[in-house]
Amino acid sequence: MTTDTFKPRAKTTEQVVGLIKAVTHDTPQAAVVLGSGVSALNDLTHAHIFPFEELFGIAPTVSGHAGSLTIGRLPENQDVIVAVMRGRFHLYEGHDWNVVTLATRSFIEWGVKELFLTNAAGGVNSSFNVGDLMVITGFRDLLSEVWQKEGLQLLKKAPQDCQNDMSNRIISAGDELHRENKEFRALQKGVYAAFTGPSYETLAEIEMVRRLKCDAVGMSTVPELLTVANSGTAAAAISVITNVWSDDQPMGGHEEVLEASKAASRRLDQLFRHLLAKKHKI
Amino acid sequence: MKDWKRAKIFDFTGATDAGSTIKEFGESVTRTLREPSEEKLAIVLDTAYGLEGTAPVVVRDHINLSGFNPLIGPNHSIGERFPVVNDIYCADDSNGLTLKKVVAAGVKVGRSVDDSDLEFIRTLGAQCYCFNLVPTMLIAAHAGWKILAILGPAGTGWQKECLQKLGK
Numbered sequence: 194m195t196t197d198t199f200k201p202r203a204k205t206t207e208q209v210v211g212l213i214k215a216v217t218h219d220t221p222q223a224a225v226v227l228g229s230g231v232s233a234l235n236d237l238t239h240a241h242i243f244p245f246e247e248l249f250g251i252a253p254t255v256s257g258h259a260g261s262l263t264i265g266r267l268p269e270n271q272d273v274i275v276a277v278m279r280g281r282f283h284l285y286e287g288h289d290w291n292v293v294t295l296a297t298r299s300f301i302e303w304g305v306k307e308l309f310l311t312n313a314a315g316g317v318n319s320s321f322n323v324g325d326l327m328v329i330t331g332f333r334d335l336l337s338e339v340w341q342k343e344g345l346q347l348l349k350k351a352p353q354d355c356q357n358d359m360s361n362r363i364i365s366a367g368d369e370l371h372r373e374n375k376e377f378r379a380l381q382k383g384v385y386a387a388f389t390g391p392s393y394e395t396l397a398e399i400e401m402v403r404r405l406k407c408d409a410v411g412m413s414t415v416p417e418l419l420t421v422a423n424s425g426t427a428a429a430a431i432s433v434i435t436n437v438w439s440d441d442q443p444m445g446g447h448e449e450v451l452e453a454s455k456a457a458s459r460r461l462d463q464l465f466r467h468l469l470a471k472k473h474k475i
Numbered sequence: 476m477k478d479w480k481r482a483k484i485f486d487f488t489g490a491t492d493a494g495s496t497i498k499e500f501g502e503s504v505t506r507t508l509r510e511p512s513e514e515k516l517a518i519v520l521d522t523a524y525g526l527e528g529t530a531p532v533v534v535r536d537h538i539n540l541s542g543f544n545p546l547i548g549p550n551h552s553i554g555e556r557f558p559v560v561n562d563i564y565c566a567d568d569s570n571g572l573t574l575k576k577v578v579a580a581g582v583k584v585g586r587s588v589d590d591s592d593l594e595f596i597r598t599l600g601a602q603c604y605c606f607n608l609v610p611t612m613l614i615a616a617h618a619g620w621k622i623l624a625i626l627g628p629a630g631t632g633w634q635k636e637c638l639q640k641l642g643k
Contacts, residue, residue: 287547
């Protein structure tokens with residue numbers, strides 16, 4: 194970092210967990226991270242809300258990211274305790290890896306067993322539609338220190354697999370919801386490529402990730418997926434496809450994207466409720 | 476067709492005089508591109524590696540393999556937080572020049588690229604690689620510039636002729 198603007202005043206994971214435990218002894222069964230423009234689980238009861246700056250010592254810099262952690266219970270099943278992160282820290286903001294992974298490391302420290310990650314992503318797979326939800330089954334890292342160090346050598350390898358019990362559960366929940374109601378679009382599955390940004394990808398880069406067997410591109414989530422490896426916390430991720438890259442079509446208008454994200458958020462909300470409430474039924 | 480006679484030259488090849496030679500991408504390039512400018516047209520000359528033959532080429536797009544994006548950090552108010560960087564390269568504007576259009580890969584300075592790497596870069600869709608163009612383009616795109624990027628083999632010979640044909 195060349196300036197002091199982002200000199201981390203970040204708290205440690207012990208401090209973060211300490212702050213939470215001073216307010217509530219509820220340990221959530223799952224944490225959900227909501228990416229830009231993604232909205233879900235807005236009606237938790239018994240909610241405790243922590244603004245990012247208070248909790249992590251750092252404020253988000255991106256508009257459209259509220260930047261808060263809510264701990265609460267599902268209205269339809271009060272036994273289900275969930276932590277919902279609205280917004281996250283990104284590398285493109287100038288934050289270092291330590292800050293970008295602080296929330297995830299805090300969830301691990303806190304003993305949260307399951308982490309559901311979401312993001313807004315560009316569709317690279319031309320069979321995708323704006324507003325689709327894609328379960329991330331694998332990813333390509335074009336943003337970590339490993340990528341900076343290895344560069345091309347990392348791209349020569351296959352995408353990193355991240356299918357697990359959680360992603361399989363998301364897929365079957367999606368199947369179920371789609372069978373019950375066709376309005377609930379079938380989930381897509383695919384490989385997510387993470388770039389640092391903040392510039393969008395060039396058309397040649399879109400073509401490159403297509404050749405690398407990726408289905409969507411974005412600027413987040415991979416730090417979290419890399420962080421949970423070998424920890425007691427499992428993670429799965431879902432991309433909301435907010436635009437679809439194609440050669441003969443410019444990026445969709447802002448209105449169209451907003452509308453599609455709203456509909457996608459409603460489906461995502463349904464999906465999370467189904468997953469979280471159901472899991473607790475005995 | 477844009478009037479490239481009035482474009483600003485960023486020469487990373489060390490071949491042109493007139494004070495437009497720059498050793499490598501850095502703060503001074505960023506500063507220049509963020510100064511007020513009426514035309515916001517830049518001709519970027521950079522050395523290309525991995526080209527077949529010795530003829531210069533014009534860039535129609537790039538892939539960034541450098542692991543670096545100069546726009547990381549707080550957003551500069553000159554442009555958007557998430558700039559769209561398509562339609563920045565003006566490969567069709569090379570006037571009297573009839574150059575092959577290529578996709579260039581941007582690589583980190585100091586990175587060695589062997590034959591198998593080059594072969595792999597080609598499978599990713601690029602025909603050559605260079606060091607300074609990609610960060611320059613990202614800063615330029617963010618600040619609203621259009622770019623005519625010409626790459627050629629290390630050494631001199633092609634730069635002057637290209638610039639002359641563009642009326643420089």
